Amino acid sequence: MSLDDTKVLGRKTFWLYSQGKGYDLTHPPSPTSPPIFPRIPLETTSGPVAIDPSKTALVIIDLQNYFLAPELGRPSDSVGIRVADKLLHHVIPSCRMASIPIVWLGWGLTEEDIDEMPPTIIKGFAADTNFVGDKKLGLLGSSIGTVTFEDGTEIEGGRVLMRGQWNSRFWSPLEKEVRENDIHISKNRLSGFWGGTDIEAALTFRGIKTLVFAGCNVDQCVGGSIQDACAKGWDCLLLNDGTATSSPAFAHKCH
Numbered sequence: 001m002s003l004d005d006t007k008v009l010g011r012k013t014f015w016l017y018s019q020g021k022g023y024d025l026t027h028p029p030s031p032t033s034p035p036i037f038p039r040i041p042l043e044t045t046s047g048p049v050a051i052d053p054s055k056t057a058l059v060i061i062d063l064q065n066y067f068l069a070p071e072l073g074r075p076s077d078s079v080g081i082r083v084a085d086k087l088l089h090h091v092i093p094s095c096r097m098a099s100i101p102i103v104w105l106g107w108g109l110t111e112e113d114i115d116e117m118p119p120t121i122i123k124g125f126a127a128d129t130n131f132v133g134d135k136k137l138g139l140l141g142s143s144i145g146t147v148t149f150e151d152g153t154e155i156e157g158g159r160v161l162m163r164g165q166w167n168s169r170f171w172s173p174l175e176k177e178v179r180e181n182d183i184h185i186s187k188n189r190l191s192g193f194w195g196g197t198d199i200e201a202a203l204t205f206r207g208i209k210t211l212v213f214a215g216c217n218v219d220q221c222v223g224g225s226i227q228d229a230c231a232k233g234w235d236c237l238l239l240n241d242g243t244a245t246s247s248p249a250f251a252h253k254c255h
Helices: 079-097 111-116 119-126 199-205 221-231 249-253
Strands: 006-010 014-018 022-024 040-044 047-051 056-061 102-107 146-148 154-156 183-187 210-216 235-244
Touching (some): 056 079, 210 221
Parallel strands (some): 056 102, 056 210, 102 183, 210 235
Antiparallel strands (some): 006 014, 014 022, 146 154
16 A cells, blocks of 8 residues: 555554545554555445454454343344344354454353442343243342253253353354354453453454454443443444344444
């Protein structure tokens, strides 16, 4: 890319921009370095961008059994399941083909997290109106009890969104797509880039510069994560048809 018509946005870390080619997010060694290949062109609502797959990760947020599983009273045609289907059939295979790593970012609490959880977060989960049979899902850390599947199989649902529990695992069809070299991060707030998670160290170790965000809800955990990641210096792209929310339509439009 010639710098004759190119703007350099940033110093130590930078993008390149030209009116004809849009934004180059490949992070070459210097503004005058030859273009990095392979590169992936993408069309966004702000125009074309180019990313380097070796410096990019797909971040999938909160598509866990607790939020999606029909066995917990969730609708079988929920927006979360529709998003998961698109990821399963289109996005994840494309990322695997391009060797783009996948970050599975979901709730996974410890006892310390529960002790230090602010009331505003506890209140949000206390208002949950979904049921397992005739039993209301309880507060963070409370026991869900036995979960019965369509074929009659019964398992323990575990404690609400605690680490290592069935309910906090990613939705079963998605979990089948997990690979050994994927990145697994447990979060303890709406934003996955807050509260001492390991995500920043994991991304930095792999040389990741660009994050493509997917999951639910776009106005809550996805939105909080993308705002914090952007403030901390990562390039952030929101996958429009790979995100959704159960909130009113305007909540999705504002992102």
